Amino acid sequence: xxxxxxFDVIRRSLGYLFLDGMTFTLTLTGLATxxxxxxxxxxxxxxxxxxxxxxxxxxxxxxxxxxxxxVLVIFWFYFLVxxxxxxxxxxxxxxxxxxxxxxxxxxxLFEAAYFSEIMRAGIxxxxxxxxxxAQALGLTYAQTMRYVVLPQAFRNMLPVLLTQTIVLFQDxxxxxxxxxxDFLGAASKVAQRDGRLVEMYLxxxxxxxxxxCVASFGVRRLQARIAYVH
Amino acid sequence: xxxxxxxxxxxxRANTNGAGSSVAGARTxxxxxxxxxxxxxxxxxxxxxxxxxxxxxxxxLTIETALCAWIIALVLGAxxxxxxxxxxxxxxxxxxxxxxxxxxxxxxVQLFLWFFVLPELLPRPWGLWLKQLTNAPFYTAAIxxxxxMSARVAEQTRSGINALPRGQxxxxxxxxxxxPQTYRYVLLPMAFRxxxxxxxxxxxxxxxxxxxxxxxxxxxxxxxxxxxxEFSFQVFEAFTAATILYLLVNIVVVVVMRFVExxxxxxxxxxxx
Amino acid sequence: MKCLRxxxxxxxxxxxAVLCTAQGEAEELSGTLRKIKDTGVINIGYRDxxxxxxxxxxxxxxxxxxxxxxxxxxxxVKKQLKLDKLTVEFNPVTSSTRIPxxxxxxxxxxxxxxxNNPDRLKQVAFTNTHFLTATRFISRKSSKLNSxxxxxGKSVASTSGTTNIRQLTxxxxxxxxxxxxxxxxxxxxxxxxVETDRAVAAVxxxxxxxxxxxxxxEPEAYVISTDAFSKPEPYGIMLRKDDPAFKKVADDxxxxxxxxxxxxxxxxxxxxQKIPPKNLNLNVPIGAELKxxxxxxxxxxxxxxxxxx
Numbered sequence: 001x002x003x004x005x006x007f008d009v010i011r012r013s014l015g016y017l018f019l020d021g022m023t024f025t026l027t028l029t030g031l032a033t034x035x036x037x038x039x040x041x042x043x044x045x046x047x048x049x050x051x052x053x054x055x056x057x058x059x060x061x062x063x064x065x066x067x068x069x070x071v072l073v074i075f076w077f078y079f080l081v082x083x084x085x086x087x088x089x090x091x092x093x094x095x096x097x098x099x100x101x102x103x104x105x106x107x108x109l110f111e112a113a114y115f116s117e118i119m120r121a122g123i124x125x126x127x128x129x130x131x132x133x134a135q136a137l138g139l140t141y142a143q144t145m146r147y148v149v150l151p152q153a154f155r156n157m158l159p160v161l162l163t164q165t166i167v168l169f170q171d172x173x174x175x176x177x178x179x180x181x182d183f184l185g186a187a188s189k190v191a192q193r194d195g196r197l198v199e200m201y202l203x204x205x206x207x208x209x210x211x212x213c214v215a216s217f218g219v220r221r222l223q224a225r226i227a228y229v230h
Numbered sequence: 231x232x233x234x235x236x237x238x239x240x241x242x243r244a245n246t247n248g249a250g251s252s253v254a255g256a257r258t259x260x261x262x263x264x265x266x267x268x269x270x271x272x273x274x275x276x277x278x279x280x281x282x283x284x285x286x287x288x289x290x291l292t293i294e295t296a297l298c299a300w301i302i303a304l305v306l307g308a309x310x311x312x313x314x315x316x317x318x319x320x321x322x323x324x325x326x327x328x329x330x331x332x333x334x335x336x337x338x339v340q341l342f343l344w345f346f347v348l349p350e351l352l353p354r355p356w357g358l359w360l361k362q363l364t365n366a367p368f369y370t371a372a373i374x375x376x377x378x379m380s381a382r383v384a385e386q387t388r389s390g391i392n393a394l395p396r397g398q399x400x401x402x403x404x405x406x407x408x409x410p411q412t413y414r415y416v417l418l419p420m421a422f423r424x425x426x427x428x429x430x431x432x433x434x435x436x437x438x439x440x441x442x443x444x445x446x447x448x449x450x451x452x453x454x455x456x457x458x459x460e461f462s463f464q465v466f467e468a469f470t471a472a473t474i475l476y477l478l479v480n481i482v483v484v485v486v487m488r489f490v491e492x493x494x495x496x497x498x499x500x501x502x503x
Numbered sequence: 504m505k506c507l508r509x510x511x512x513x514x515x516x517x518x519x520a521v522l523c524t525a526q527g528e529a530e531e532l533s534g535t536l537r538k539i540k541d542t543g544v545i546n547i548g549y550r551d552x553x554x555x556x557x558x559x560x561x562x563x564x565x566x567x568x569x570x571x572x573x574x575x576x577x578x579x580v581k582k583q584l585k586l587d588k589l590t591v592e593f594n595p596v597t598s599s600t601r602i603p604x605x606x607x608x609x610x611x612x613x614x615x616x617x618x619n620n621p622d623r624l625k626q627v628a629f630t631n632t633h634f635l636t637a638t639r640f641i642s643r644k645s646s647k648l649n650s651x652x653x654x655x656g657k658s659v660a661s662t663s664g665t666t667n668i669r670q671l672t673x674x675x676x677x678x679x680x681x682x683x684x685x686x687x688x689x690x691x692x693x694x695x696x697v698e699t700d701r702a703v704a705a706v707x708x709x710x711x712x713x714x715x716x717x718x719x720x721e722p723e724a725y726v727i728s729t730d731a732f733s734k735p736e737p738y739g740i741m742l743r744k745d746d747p748a749f750k751k752v753a754d755d756x757x758x759x760x761x762x763x764x765x766x767x768x769x770x771x772x773x774x775x776q777k778i779p780p781k782n783l784n785l786n787v788p789i790g791a792e793l794k795x796x797x798x799x800x801x802x803x804x805x806x807x808x809x810x811x812x
Contacts, residue, residue: 016563067434067480069441072452072472078600079465082607093538094608096546098594170336176445179551179597179688184339189551192691193559195698195720197346205339212334275669277676350699361701362658364683447685457686460599460664463626 006196010203013190021186022207028103028182029169035108036168037161040115045145047120058116065113070174077106078178099180103172111168118160122153159223166215170208183207269464270471281458282471288454289475295371295450296437302376303436307383312413314388325384332381337442341374345446371443379436386428390421423494430487437479451475532584534746535611540584547573548596548610548741552691554714555773556634556738557615561780565593568773572633572757573614573740575765579756580749597689599664602626605741612753613741616711618666619804620736628746629739630753631761631800635793635809636708638667638732641694641716641725646703650730651678654704658683660696661706670732671706690715697725706732710787717783734806735792754802761797770797 046058065073081102085095097105126149134144154161173184181189184204191200270282278284314325332340345366349357363369394417402412422429441452449457455472459465532540539545549565550557557567574591581589594610601613605627616636619629640659642648648657651674661668663686675682685702687693694715696702705712709727716725740757742750760766767789772778774787789797792809801808 020563064477067438067477068473069438069452069476071441071444072455072469072476075452075456076469076473079469079603079607082609094606096608098609173336173338174442176338177688178600179595181595184336189559192689192695193552195695197695197699198350201339201342201347205335205343208336208339209331209334213330216330216334275676276672358700361699364658366701445688447687449686453686456599457663459603461669463602465603 005199007199009190009194009196009199013186013200016190017183017186021181021183024100024181025169025172025183028100028107028172028175029165031104032107032111032172033165033168035104036111036115037119039108039112040117041119041150043112043116044119044123047116048123062113062116065110066117070110070171071177073110074103074106074174074177077109078102081105099175099178103175103180107168107172111164111171114164114167115161118157118164119153121160122157123149125156126152155226158226159219162219162222163216166212166219169215170212173208265467266464267467269458269462269467272462274458275461281462281468284454284458285451285468285471285475288449288451289479291368291448292437292440292450293479295368295375295440295443295448296433298372299375299379299440300433300436302373303379303383303432306377306380308387308418310380310384311387311391312418314384315391316409325388329381329384332378337375337378337439338445340378341370341443341446344374345370367443367446367448370446371440371448375436375439375443378439379432382432382435383429386425386432387421390425391417393424394420420496423496426487426491426494430484433487434480434483437483438476533748535743535749536580536584536752538608539580539589539611540586543586543588544590544592545577545580545612546592546594546610547577548594548601548604548613548615550615551595551597551689553616553711554718555778555785566779567614568769569614569616569633569738569740571769571773572760573612575760576612576630576740576753576756579752579759583752597664598662599688601664601741605743611742611749616708616738617741618708618736619739619802620666621804623741624744624804626744628742628744628750629737629802629804630742630750631757631802632737632739632796632809633757633761634710634738635735635790635796635806636710636738637735638670638706639709639712639728639730640704640706640732641697641712641727642704643697643724644726645724648704649728651728651732652680654682655680656682657704658685658702659704659706660685660687660693660702662687662690662693665707666736667706667708667732674732694719704728713787714785717785718781735809736806737796737804737809739802754800758800761800766797 043058043061046054047062049055078099081097082094085091085097086093089095130148130152131144134148139147172182175182176185176188179185187200187204191197270285271280273279274281274284276284278287310325310328313321314329316322349360351357352360360366398416398420399412402416407415440448440450443450444453444456451472455468458468462468547565547570549559549567549570552558553567553569555567556569557565560566577589577591594604596604596610596613596615601610601615601617602623604610605613616634617623617629619632623629640648640651640654648654659671659682661671661684668684668686671682671684674680675684685696687696690707690711693702693705693707694712697705698719707715709731712727716722716727719725740753742753760769770789774785774789777784796809803809
């Protein structure tokens with residue numbers, strides 16, 4: 001069955017695959033997670049705030065992002081971001097945005113909707129006594145959030161946030177639709193150039209599998225360790 | 231999309247005009263894009279009608295693929311979920327391995343494995359037959375997405391069954407029911423009612439995941455929007471239409487599932503009034 | 504005395520005015536030239552696998568006939584703007600992203616195998632033609648497909664966003680062929696479909712088909728059809744529309760290149776000699792029509808205007 005397969009092609013392209021492809025994927029995952037959590041927390045706070053307007057806007061944003069396929073959102077932002085940049089900065093021509101920046105913006109904004117739902121659940125799971133006590137101590141809303149509520153919410157939801165990060169890591173492979181060179185894109189380029197589809201795709205599947213497995217195993221261990229009873 | 235904004239400043243033009251759009255279209259100096267909402271009624275190059283027909287045929291294919299994948303996911307997922315809750319160690323381990331296999335690989339990679347790798351690993355005549363099937367992308371997408379989602383349905387089923395009070399299983403044993411009978415008459419009916427809301431969002435996920443099949447050549451809604459953009463150069467009109475159609479599908483599914491939930495709810499239990 | 508002073512003042516003002524306007528005109532850059540002067544960078548869009556026009560060599564660097572032409576344009580821009588340093592950045596594009604990326608400013612020049620036709624001229628501009636090619640299909644000799652009619656009811660691949668897939672789609676509808684059209688993201692993928700027997704034929708520009716056949720594992724197994732979907736159409740380097748200053752620089756640079764000896768040398772380098780990465784010689788002598796288009800550079804989209812005398 002594996003007679004005329006040339007697995008040497010994997011060895012020859014390891015440098016390109018990992019130095020170019022995997023760094024792109026991991027950098028994108030890391031930065032998008034960071035941005036997504038920050039932006040997601042903001043949106044969660046907007047939804048839980050007293051203001052009807054803020055709450056509606058945040059709700060609509062989350063509903064919109066969760067109803068659309070990621071592939072469509074990737075297409076939207078790839079073509080749209082330079083024009084938005086032009087409108088925002090009042091520039092004379094569309095702002096030049098490269099593939100990485102465009103992907104980063106797409107994933108940050110898309111995943112922020114999912115992160116916001118997680119953070120919202122986290123904030124709501126904190127017992128009401130906490131912010132009440134903070135208010136009794138004279139802390140402002142900002143201080144309550146910063147020192148009392150968010151740290152606890154974040155710690156509670158850490159396993160779920162990390163699981164969503166693993167999902168993000170897998171989702172980055174979708175930039176393939178625009179021929180952007182992430183890990184899968186790099187594997188694909190080598191595969192098509194040398195006609196070695198089987199070898200490269202099997203290898204790519206193996207790498208994704210190992211990384212996700214190890215990461216979710218780590219998350220499970222973490223979950224067991226930080227779980228405490230209220 | 232945001233309407234046009236007139237701007238007096240001297241702006242250099244990098245225009246993207248719509249093909250054959252001498253008809254209505256506002257030129258926006260700031261956005262440098264020529265809108266043409268009439269493009270939906272212009273004939274598309276593949277002779278099957280207007281661009282709107284193209285998008286609608288993509289929508290039909292999206293729904294067909296999603297439904298087929300969902301049926302596969304429900305059946306397999308329920309079986310595997312049950313396996314994971316069985317007392318037998320072997321079954322439990324198999325269920326665990328199944329779920330881990332499908333959850334730790336991106337959907338795109340899985341589709342590539344089924345579409346590109348599998349036919350090459352089979353004996354040559356079978357591989358050729360697979361490759362030359364007329365609707366190969368559709369079958370591959372339905373089965374690939376179905377298997378991917380089945381892992382998630384399995385997890386939901388498992389948590390649904392585990393959420394039931396332990397007394398249920400004990401009472402069933404006390405009544406003399408065998409394990410299959412326990413699952414069939416006591417555990418599964420209630421478990422499914424519990425997990426109906428998460429299952430709804432899994433179904434919506436399935437619909438969204440059909441767009442990933444654009445990479446193996448399935449010409450569903452997102453792919454048709456892309457083709458429309460390539461033929462007519464009206465990027466934003468095409469994608470806006472696709473966005474609206476996805477939102478509509480979402481709303482329909484959510485409303486229908488709400489009726490189903492209310493229909494099957496057991497009065498006085500879990501959510502039923 | 505007063506007269507003299509008035510005269511002096513007047514001539515001084517006139518001189519100042521002349522100097523100022525001259526200064527003003529020299530700095531009155533707009534469009535792409537202004538962008539290049541402001542940022543010091545020019546962005547070139549290249550293709551993955553449009554051999555030998557624009558493709559990646561073994562070190563993943565873009566090379567090709569069109570890339571060399573673009574570098575000549577970059578030299579001309581550098582001279583025109585009197586820049587000491589002009590950084591060239593390469594951006595990958597595909598058939599379906601090249602026009603949107605040119606429009607939204609990600610690239611300034613698209614150097615590949617893009618056909619110049621009236622439809623596209625509504626969105627972009629092209630500089631002088633650098634090649635002529637017709638749309639044909641490639642298939643395995645064993646499939647015995649000779650004419651377009653033989654493709655009836657079969658699976659045929661083509662690259663999305665190209666004139667080829669559009670011509671195939673229109674021919675399919677007009678002649679009622681019932682072809683199952685498989686769109687691919689890049690040219691290499693289209694050919695791969697034929698190699699792996701997923702499609703019986705791939706429809707692309709004939710020069711690209713020749714390159715793929717020559718570079719494949721068994722070049723003798725493939726045949727390019729004599730039947731064509733179109734007349735020989737011109738390739739051009741794409742630029743943004745409504746940017747006459749930049750177009751003039753590009754037109755002048757390409758005209759100088761084609762008319763001079765450099766042009767013929769460049770053509771021979773890519774079509775008559777061994778090229779990376781597999782050291783193949785495509786052996787395509789310059790055709791009479793292209794020779795005429797080099798002697799009298801033109802950016803006409805009309806295939807009929809290229810007929811040799």
